[in-house]
Amino acid sequence: MKRVLLSAALAAGVAMPFTVANATDLEVTHWWTSGGEAAAVKVLADNYDALGDNHWVDSAIAGSGSTANPIIISRILGGNPMGATQMNTGRDAEELIKAGLMLDLTDLAEEEGWRDVIRPAKLLEACEYEGHIYCVPINIHSWQWMWLNRKVFEDNGMEVPANWDELVADAPKLREAGVVPLATGQPWQVDGIRNVMQSAIGGIDNYLAVNGDKDPEAVMSDENRAIWEAFAEAREMVDDAYSGRDWNVATNMVIQGDAAAQIMGDWAQGEFAMAGQEAGVDYDCLPGLGMNPVLDTGGDAFYFPKTDDPAITEAQLQLASMLISPETQVEFNLVKGSLPVRGDVDLEAANACMKKGLDILENPDNVLPSTEQLLDSDTQGQITDLALEFFSSDMSVDEAMERQKEIIEQAM
Structure with a gap:
């Protein structure tokens, strides 16, 4: 059965001009379900429907990408594909592309000059396979942020921390005040901290040596030891009830003052905005934990499963074009809390935290490829499992490093 489905899919899908007269319902899957995320999705749906040709049919999957990706992939392999789907910018769809199941967007990308406007270039390169483009990067989401409730510190007679070390030093006093020093939750959040x-x-050089070069010696370095030691500090700063908590619930703990800080990607800004919080007044953001202000070039992209229905193919191409348009890039990312992938748009309305991110991106040396771009899914999974075991136990730093070394030695 799978061979029949793959053969049919390989033969389907040819780029067509936007000429279909009747509106087409296009199912779009994603995992954006928090308050801030839902507001951002509405921007996309409204902008697509406003074109007047086709209709966005929303199909949200509760949970994170680790929950949604297997569902998305299973549907596509099972012959029940959606019209479009959000996935992370990286290698998540690599096997589907190799199998010929995703729509080739190269002609549209060349016609609209995506290579000239998308920055950093690695975002579009992550959508390429054998010289063809198979996805539309829609934003730059970076994990390298720590969010702080300013009033928690000010009300307890403390300076607002400027970096991770200062937060660690404040942790005992925060606990005395009944405040959780660090909010976190589900497994992917814990792994995100590490x-x-x-x-x-650990620094840029160590990050690239471990994840990019797959260098075992870099895993055993002093720089990598410092990472695991800081991760050990983090496991002492969370509350006993952290396990399984949704990320936006953890963010709300910071907003409400129940927690002092959270290490979370810049999508957390959408939750602060929904709560009426102002950057630099109610909360602070520290890129690179205030220690090494670099950002990875992760984010979200949309993929389009192949179909033998010309109307759906045209609707897919129209959506792809809209997602990368200057108007959608500005409106969506201001709501989402992410940065636009286009370098030619006006973001005067950006808040203080977004402007920090934009300033960092001005220097290419500050931009890192995400782990999704550097490590295959199997290696990512093994590292995640190790991080979770370490965080929930008294595993030593030495043991964690030895086990990470074994994983990296086998990495593809």
């Missing part, structure tokens, strides 16, 4: 520390504490 990932952020890879570049923020």
Whole structure:
């Protein structure tokens, strides 16, 4: 059955001009379900419907990408594809592309000059396979941020921390005041903390040596040891009930003052905005944990499964074009809290945290490829499992490093 489905899919899907007269319902899957995320999705749906030709049919999948990706992939392989789907910018769809199941967007990308406006270039390169483009990067989301409730510190007679070390030093006093020093939750959030520390504490060179070069010696370095030691500090700063908590619930703990800080990607800004919080007044943001202000070039992209229905193919191409348009890029990213992938748009309305991110991106040396772009899904999974075991136990730093070394030695 799978061979029949793959053969049919390989033969389907030819880029067509936008000429279909009747509106087409296009199902779009994604995992944006928090308050801020839902507001951003509405921007996309409204802008697409406003074109007047086709209709966005929303199909949200509760949970994170780790929950949604298997569902998305299973539907496509099972012959029940959606019209379009959000996935992370990286290698998540690599096997589907190799199988010929995703729509080739190269002609549209060349016609609209995507290579001339998308920055950093690695975002579009992550959508390429054998010289063809298979996705539309829609934003730059970076993990390398720490969010702080300013009033928690000010009300308890403390200076607002400027970096990770200062937060660690404040942790005992925060606990005395009944405040959780660090809010976190589900497994991917915990692993995210360690990932952020890879570049923020270990530095760019170590980050690239471990994840890019797959260098075992870099895993055993003093720089990498410092990462695991900081991760050990983090596991002492969370509350006993952290396990399984949704990321936006953890963000709300910071907003409400129940927690002092959260290490989370810049999508957290959408939650602060929904709560009427102002950057630099109610909350602060520290790129690179205030220690090494670099950002990765992760984010979200939309893929389009192949179809033998010309109307759906045209609707897919129209959506792809809209997602990259200057108007949508500005409106969507201001609501989402992410940065636009276009370097030619006006973001005067950006808040203080977004402007920090934009300033960082001005220097290419500050831009890192995400772990999704550097490591295959199997290696990512093994590292995540190790991080979770370490965080929920008294595993030593030495043992964690040895086990990470074994994983990296086998990485593709």
